Amino acid sequence: MAAKSNFPRPAGFFIRDEISKQHLPVNTGAMQSVFLPSEEDLEKIPDSTPTLIAGNGTPICMYGTATRTISILGCRYHWPFVIREVKFPLLSSDFLGHHGLLVDVGRQRLPDTGTCHSRQLSTGPGMPTICSTAPNSYTSLLQGFPDVFKPELRQSSAASAKHSIFHHITTTGPPTYAKFRRLSPQKLQDAKRAFAEMERMGVCKKASSPWASPLHIVKKSDGS
Template sequence: MADHSDKQMVPVIPSRIKYFPENRLSAINDGRLFLEIQVFQELIYALIDTGATKSYMGLRTLVVLTRNNIVPIHQEPDMVQLAEGSIIQTQGVYQIPVYLDNRPTEIYCQYIPTLSNDLILGLDFLQRHQIIIDTAQRKLLFPDQVIKLSVLEKPGLAGIRGLDEEQLQRLNNFIEEELQQFETSPGKTHAVEHKITLKPDAEPQKQRYYPRNPAMQKIINEEVDQMLKDGIIEPSSSPWSSPIVLVKKSSGKYRFCVDYRKVNQVTVPDGYPLPFIEGILSRLKEAHYISTLDLKAGYWQVPLNKASKPITAFTVPGRGLFQFKVLPF
């Protein structure tokens, strides 16, 4: 990485930080060298990169620091050029005190959300401490001391390899056998029950239904019949009512939805942060097998608590009022 800034940082060491003095240098299968550092109660793998002018950290290291109330010493963003030529923006500078073979020191890192490595130690760290790397012997050479670091046994980075003919046949046979046991209607989790939280001054929202032509109304009636059969909805006498919306899918079919915009205006939003995709992918970098499961109508697999059901009510012309028993789209 090449840095595009000449800014000087004034370090401030937080007095509450404690790092544990266990450091080991390891070679990953592709020949790169990593330094294993225990940060609080987490092991962080720091890539030794002489091609990086500064040191950088990824999402996992940020999570560890944030969990322990460590804030950036500098918020101003910086521009960094990656090895393949693209330029990205950093998000703050952090100071990480560490021990290297019982030697207290600190690392100044810029945070890059999309960085796949937990930590990259660049030339700034190596030059500041006048460290020489002996890659053959896996040693860090300080001016007044030679530190020999033990080798960490660590799996190589994940690769992609296709199935052979026998494995592919076994997989196909397994899928065909298991598909016969799959239910056509969505399941239901017993691990959680969703609650819709209303604002203190919230009043029931009642809207008129959207007029539909006979063809669209036929689709609505068919969807309602199926949802009643599957236990997704039930008849209601709620003071709430929201209009039905049919959303056309890429397949040409329609998805049954309800326009809850008015309801959303009187509910308390949930600020729980969704995880970064980059962070999830970074945690999978050592996996041998990665699978995905697509839940059928995933929202409908989460039940609603009793008080929330009336809030989801919707009108079906000529048939009355219904409410969801599960989380609606």
């Protein structure tokens, strides 16, 4: 049994565990599945070097790893969960991948690749913020001056960027010019979107320079 009995509904996609009566958030972006500590766990001394930090900079206590059994629509799953003192448990990519469970975002279902059955997912208002990086001496500085440490160089979309920084590249000889090369429709759309965003932030602006070089666009491992 977990330490708490009245569990609020978590945010994002979640599914209900029939054993603990908890609503388990399903997050494919996390690598470790997390479970709440039991009464016996809370009596133990937590690890002195927690590796998980909440979004507000608070360290999250860790009580090691323990095998827990959960039941989802009649199917029981055993898994070595990381025991942490967090608000909600978490089903992450390690658990989902091992048991062949996928997340169908469009239909809001959890298909099982082994049995070809699927389970309905519920939704909440939004996921809580958790990061794996501890705050350092620069965190308060960045948070204290949000208008300074931001990607936009302009104060508003209608105002021009105000700064006195200019970069000069000393060159010799005539300008180098490369003829334009056609891009695929998808790459052309992505390039236009990227340049429009940089122009909106004041990072760059349209020019009529005689210098020109070909644009190389490479797809990232995440498909973007």
